[in-house]
Amino acid sequence: MALDGLSVDQLRTFIAAAEQRSFSAAARKLRRAQSVVSQTLANLELQIGVKLFDRSGRYPQLTPHGEALLRDAKRVAEGMDSFKARAKTLREGLEPELSVVIDVMYPMSMLTPAVGSFRTTFPDTPLRLYVEALGAVIQPVLDGRCQIGVVGALPIIADTLQTEALLEVPMVTVVSPTHALASIDGVISTSELAKHVQLVLTDRSKLTAGQSYGIHSPQTWRLADLGAKHWFLRAGFGYGHMPRFMVADDIASGALKEIRIAALDPRQMYIPMSAAYRRDSPPGPAARWLIDRLRQCTDHVEHAMKNGARKPRARKK
Numbered sequence: 001m002a003l004d005g006l007s008v009d010q011l012r013t014f015i016a017a018a019e020q021r022s023f024s025a026a027a028r029k030l031r032r033a034q035s036v037v038s039q040t041l042a043n044l045e046l047q048i049g050v051k052l053f054d055r056s057g058r059y060p061q062l063t064p065h066g067e068a069l070l071r072d073a074k075r076v077a078e079g080m081d082s083f084k085a086r087a088k089t090l091r092e093g094l095e096p097e098l099s100v101v102i103d104v105m106y107p108m109s110m111l112t113p114a115v116g117s118f119r120t121t122f123p124d125t126p127l128r129l130y131v132e133a134l135g136a137v138i139q140p141v142l143d144g145r146c147q148i149g150v151v152g153a154l155p156i157i158a159d160t161l162q163t164e165a166l167l168e169v170p171m172v173t174v175v176s177p178t179h180a181l182a183s184i185d186g187v188i189s190t191s192e193l194a195k196h197v198q199l200v201l202t203d204r205s206k207l208t209a210g211q212s213y214g215i216h217s218p219q220t221w222r223l224a225d226l227g228a229k230h231w232f233l234r235a236g237f238g239y240g241h242m243p244r245f246m247v248a249d250d251i252a253s254g255a256l257k258e259i260r261i262a263a264l265d266p267r268q269m270y271i272p273m274s275a276a277y278r279r280d281s282p283p284g285p286a287a288r289w290l291i292d293r294l295r296q297c298t299d300h301v302e303h304a305m306k307n308g309a310r311k312p313r314a315r316k317k
Helices: 008-020 023-030 034-048 064-092 108-121 135-143 226-234 244-253 285-304
Strands: 098-103 127-132 148-151 161-175 198-201 220-223 240-243 257-261 270-278
Touching (some): 098 135, 108 127, 135 148, 220 226
Antiparallel strands (some): 161 257
16 A cells, blocks of 8 residues: 555554553544554554554554554644644634633733733734633633633643643732731742642633632632632732732732642642643634734733733643
């Protein structure tokens, strides 16, 4: 058989089997019969004359040749996705409207001028904005209800999504000056934190159900609104992590006090923000313009953070 007869479908089957480490799991992911997956891979190996999987064990293992070719297969598959997506964008033209979901931790002082410029540049394209937290930022993008999500750090980003780094948001742990923790000088131990209520954001989606981020106390009050968390912190109801830009004035005025806790590495006190969209539905002209404008705003991030907190360079995705 000629190598010119290879198909993208064969490569996607190869990628799924390699990532799932099981032909049956790959079949479930691709919604095909396992026999079809096995036969597709066997035909692929026959066509290229290279053994991709070692089938001698309970589960198939990539051979060294398979590992080397997997990287190439992914590049080809992603290239085809980009080709089809670009063709779709050119065919459909300017979006009739643009729906965007923003992580609650993203600085509104940076979003507002970008939206203002969007109104001027695309006056006939309605813009719908939603503000969510944690997995609830990703869910509407996965569902297709929003074209773009500006998302913070999550342990898992679905492989159906493409991300583009924007900036990193500095975080800080704060309490009211009347709170017991405010009287402790230096680094506060984990055992001491466990004695007090921690105010945390809750996820309104099911994507991160059962997972905890930055929780150090068995006593938690869960809030779905960052503004409510801010007020509760000022009232002395507990301690919690907040975007530095949001509480900088409170810290300066003494309405809140910054505390240092032993459980956190300083490098963890940054939330990387990225623009995310589905690979099969990439940004149209208006969405692409907005992502690029948000990226340009990172040049002025010190001003947006108000207190001049130094920002590490955003990591490429």
